[in-house]
Amino acid sequence: MPEAQLQNIFLTLADVDQEQMNIYHQLSSFSGTVKEELVPDLSLADLRAKRQSNSQLLHVAKDELNVLRSTLSIPYFIIIADQDGDAIEMLCSSGMLHFLQGKGIMPGLSFSMAKKGINAISLSIELEKPTVVRGKEHHIQLLREWNCVCVPIVLNNKNRAYIKLAFNLKYDIDFAVSVMMQVKKNIERELLSNCPSKMKEITYLCFNKYGLSMREKEAAYGWFLNHSTLRIAGDMGITEGSVRNIIKKVYTKTQVNDKGQFIWKFNSLVSHK
Known part of the structure; x- marks a missing residue:
């Protein structure tokens, strides 16, 4: 699919009118807040339960994402979130895990609008579309050095999960838009092929x-x-x-x-x- 078409599929904050933006700010407990470290929103028991209920999706998604990871030569991290926006798995480039864990970016975080304000996952939940959120557009201070691309995983016309790829601001965003759309299609097809x-x-x-x-x-x-x-x-x-x-x-x-x-x-x- 041509790049221009792909870019039209992905929505950004420019596609959100001011009235809706005001609603997002009202929903978010993070609006105007700067935090240097995050803490999990889910207990370990709740995280285990969510992983179990999404075990097939996780298996398929991780297999597909590992193919993507083998092609990436830049620092990155990937969040797999369930339909509520709760992170149930995280994958990252070599050397990134310790840094991310030190900042509290890990499975168990909720990326919903209410919990973390504007981010690629929360925007995708609200708009029900693939989204791009750039650097300073994030409410979370820790994400303001990252560009993030998120795709919803759709089955039976419902968003079942969200996958976000985050990478440093200095890298062009076009490549991520293209590869994440392909990841989305491959995962959805594989999940459907299991039935x-x-x-x-x-x-x-x-x-x-x-x-x-x-x-x-x-x-x-x-x-x-x-x-x-x-x-x-x-x-x-x-x-x-x-x-x-x-x-x-x-x-x-x-x-x-x-x-x-x-x-x-x-x-x-x-x-x-």
């Missing part, structure tokens, strides 16, 4: 909007799962040439030009069902 029957049902509903026949849906679903023409042909009991012809018709009906566009389009539609 194959549900995923197929939802995907077929999305195909209905484009008038696909049952035969076209069957081939398109295999294509959506990134199967080869050989595998789809075997599953359907037809030739590879027939599969290619069906896929061409599917492209025309769904208004895409290649496999990448097709998967991207329906990954987005399926994850928001």
Whole structure:
């Protein structure tokens, strides 16, 4: 997806009107407050319980984020928060853990608007969209040296979790916008794929909007799962040439030009069902 489109997907404080900003300030106990050290909002028991109830999400998210981490060469930290905005896991670059723990940035913190004021997670909760919060826009003093990008993890049309990538102000924000959108898509798709029957049902509903026949849906679903023409042909009991012809018709009906566009389009539609 082009950078301009990605930037339009992510909302910032510039997208919030003054009336709503006043509400955020009223909600926040951090408004106008400077603190050098944070303390956990959750007890260890509550943190363990939240981790347990989100165990599958954590497993999938950490696997995907570890792929991202292998490509990052800058100092960073990543917060995985549940649907309430409570941090249930933290990942960071080498050498950052001791610094972050010393400042109180760790699992157990609540990043809700009421608890921590304006930050990328709280803004994403309020706007129900991916968000960017830069440096001094944060209410929390400790975050004012960081740019933060947050994406909601959406399943069955509900925000189930939030993932925030934080990095130093001196680094360009465009790269984070792009990679975090991909992280979001990959996690949502993997979570949905853990329930194959549900995923197929939802995907077929999305195909209905484009008038696909049952035969076209069957081939398109295999294509959506990134199967080869050989595998789809075997599953359907037809030739590879027939599969290619069906896929061409599917492209025309769904208004895409290649496999990448097709998967991207329906990954987005399926994850928001």
